[in-house]
Amino acid sequence: MVALEGGHAACGILLPYAIAEIIRAVTRLGDATAGWADALQAPLLLFIALALGEVVLSRAAGTLQFYFGPLQRHAVTRALYAYLQHHSQRYLSDNFAGALAHRIGETSLAVNQIMWAVIFDFWPVAIVFGVSIGLLFQAHLQLALFVLGWAVAFVALSWWLATRCQPYAVQAAAARSETTGRLVDSVTNLFSARLFARLGFERSLLDDQLAVELRAVRRSMWYSERVRWFQFAAAAVLKVGTLWYALRLWSQGLIGVAEFVLATSLSLLIINEARNLSRRFLEFFEFIGNVNNGVRTLIRPHELVDLAEARPGTIRRGEIEFSGVHFGYHAGQTIFENLDLRIPAGQRVGLVGFSGSGKSSFVSLLLRLYDPQQGRILIDGQDIRLMTQDSLHAQLGLIPQDPSLFHRSLLDNIRYGRQEASDEEVVEAARKAHAHEFVAQMKDGYHAMVGERGVKLSGGQRQRIAIARVILKNAPVLILDEATSSLDSVTEKAIQETLDEAMHGKTVIVIAHRLSTIAHLDRILVFDHGRIVEDGSHAELLARGGTYHRLWSGQAGGFLQDDPPAPGEKRSALATAATDGANLALAADPGDDPEGEAPRPDRGEAVLPAAAT
The missing domain is CATH 3.40.50.300 (P-loop containing nucleotide triphosphate hydrolases)
Structure with a gap:
């Protein structure tokens, strides 16, 4: 993707060079039209090749992004989740499960976005600046130095402004997250709000939070708008400055018509690529912040690890x-x-x-x-x-006081005790746990979904499913924590x-x-x-x-x-x-x-x- 996107950017920025070559050939022909095809053949073929290359290379890079992007995000998600699985009970107790899951998704997405920003935003801009200034050096030294000075100043100021705006963007994102959290909390407790006749009170609380969010978002947008003022002003300076300086050089006979067209065309392309560079910097810093937060939260040393000499053990007697x-x-x-x-x-x-x-x-x-x-x-x-740890836990059966089920079917939840068990063995375990009776009365029977953490079932039904699961597991050591x-x-x-x-x-x-x-x-x-x-x-x-x-x-x-x-x-x-x-x-x-x-x-x-x- 780096190679293809670099080629795509180079083709795009070389188009003005091809146009300049066409103009140079036309200028040499003057009023004579005979033999124009031979004279223009090479620059026209160059122009066509660059135009086709721009399309083919950009779409090839896009196809690779389309194919490998989700796989790369899945790989990061899988790696983070696998790392999270080995954190201790103390770590899991100290963090909200929803927040950890959100961090995994946010971090994996941010890693993707950082890669795409580098490959599809910053790398093409670097190619555009580099090739443009190289072509201008061939045309005229002072003109190239003028554009180079503008480019350096523009990138440096864009970077500095992005770092200044980042805290406000982070505050706006935090305010939006807080609004979402308040809204979820209110929706979760809507039953209580209705029973206490507090629906209006909840709307009032939401209005207060929305007002806080609005102030944070407006502050962030105002700083972003200041960045845009800088971008457009800098673009105007480059347009006017390049045009004026190129006209002056042409009037003095220091450059020809072809070099004049090349300089003005390149300045317009540079402006087109660089105009949103500050916005890209802002997004880039936000992505970096998301990855940083995810790493700080998730990638901590594991408290409980298998020792280097640990081996799968077998519990036969249970002493x-x-x-x-x-x-x-x-x-x-x-x-x-x-x-x-x-x-x-x-x-x-x-x-x-x-x-x-x-x-x-x-x-x-x-x-x-x-x-x-x-x-x-x-x-x-x-x-x-x-x-x-896997071999230890595989041979211990636990029935907790408050069992938690997966948002899967009853069949899957019971079979979790022994995944190779047949349907008949699952049903037999349910009978022993006195769960078969209520399962049979449900609309989809053993294929009924139980909801998040088993919320569709009563406490007693959840406990019977947990008992059936442990009966099916048939571990040599059984632990019951107020199982009934x-x-x-x-x-x-x-x-x-x-x-x-x-x-x-x-x-x-x-x-x-x-x-x-x-x-x-x-x-x-x-x-x-x-x-x-x-x-x-x-x-x-x-x-x-x-x-x-x-x-x-x-x-x-x-x-x-x-x-x-x-x-x-x-x-x-x-x-x-x-x-x-x-x-x-x-x-x-x-x-x-x-x-x-x-x-x-x-x-x-x-x-x-x-x-x-």
């Missing part, structure tokens, strides 16, 4: 071990300090504790969304940092039975706020400020009368309260009733006391008050 783990999200903040824990293969473990106690951090470390500052996390004796919290009690009971079946033979970690959902697990870990303060089965922990007993007794409506009661704080009547009810259930359940003995305080067992008895 998990935390060894001397120290971890904090930020410097000076410690979540875990010297955490040691072993979970045997096939064990089903529940994690409980108040918000902020470390349950989610424990799971995030196991998923390697973050790396500990010290210590190791092993699965089947393998340090997970020595496994590639959005379900009604009947569906929850049915799915709980399915999950119990899916847990068979797997290592399972369950985060729960409703303790009744984990009471049947093999083991329960009680977290408190990053420490495991209790470890045992449901019956063992109740019998100790410690933290878990207090959590179990203090549940309101089956859920943990958000924060533990402060020392000496009076408890509500509901919490007191829950405690008394739990103690009664503990006393009445023979499973907690196989010998039928009365509770013994020396073993940490609860002693019922006389009134309760």
Whole structure:
């Protein structure tokens, strides 16, 4: 494209030279018309060749741009997205997903625009200036120096004015982006605006933002208009100056008619090419700014990377071990300090504790969304940092509390768990997750689109699709984060039975706020400020009368309260009733006391008050 566009520009600027040669031949012929064809043959052929070359070379460059432009933009988009995929969870949490996607699109487009500006704008102008001044040097030295001085001054001033105008153009673009953001926010919350009778208020807010945008745009346009004043004034100087100087040289006999025509024609072509140079500079700086912003946002060092010695690993048994783990999200903040824990293969473990106690951090470390500052996390004796992240995540199944679906069909969303699964396997997984019933009632069945993040489905339906996806994945380690919290009690009971079946033979970690959902697990870990303060089965922990007993007794409506009661704080009547009810259930359940003995305080067992008895 550089070669073709350079040839196109050279052909265009050499046309005045061909015309000058024709005039020179005509001048030599004078009034004699005989033999004009032979005399004009060479300059006419040159003119025709240059005219055809201008068309052919420009369209050849345009064809290449048409073919390779989208491919080049796609390559940049693909590379940026691939780089973004390997950013850590911390990075993704600190940035809006929409803003990151916008940056990728904006940067890839700006890279294209920079290349086209260089190839199709600046490079042809450089060819035009260079060839023109070279031809003028052949015609007359002083005339060439005059045009050269004008060209240098024009380019330098255009560059300087563009740098002065750039901040105003950036401010105008930011104001337009802010208007778009405000408009999207208002449209997104239109339902709330209607319910609160604030439609007029939202229009008023938009008017205020439009006024801000108008001021910024007018300021930018005014500076751009000043640049145009300079462009037109400079063009007039070149037109008048070249014409006057060429006439003076001709009148003195220093140049002929052909050189006079050449000089005036070249000046007009130079003006035509250079007139919009300042505007191109403004756009060029804007494109550079877009790429710069994209690079600053996206191209940061990856926090979590596969080590050079990392290899794809295989999890066969699912034994998990935390060894001397120290971890904090930020410097000076410690979540875990010297955490040691072993979970045997096939064990089903529940994690409980108040918000902020470390349950989610424990799971995030196991998923390697973050790396500990010290210590190791092993699965089947393998340090997970020595496994590639893809191979690790391929063998861990997670059902989050708030599942997010792709804006694709239900079939695609479930099959995401195992892409080679057949349609029959997908349907079977949906049946196990009790999703088949509502899917079958939808208009397009399994081919129905679920909307962005699954907004067309209810919370319980999204959770059932997420459960079906993990059932289909069939990973050896299963992690459930309040996996049934959005379900009604009947569906929850049915799915709980399915999950119990899916847990068979797997290592399972369950985060729960409703303790009744984990009471049947093999083991329960009680977290408190990053420490495991209790470890045992449901019956063992109740019998100790410690933290878990207090959590179990203090549940309101089956859920943990958000924060533990402060020392000496009076408890509500509901919490007191829950405690008394739990103690009664503990006393009445023979499973907690196989010998039928009365509770013994020396073993940490609860002693019922006389009134309760």
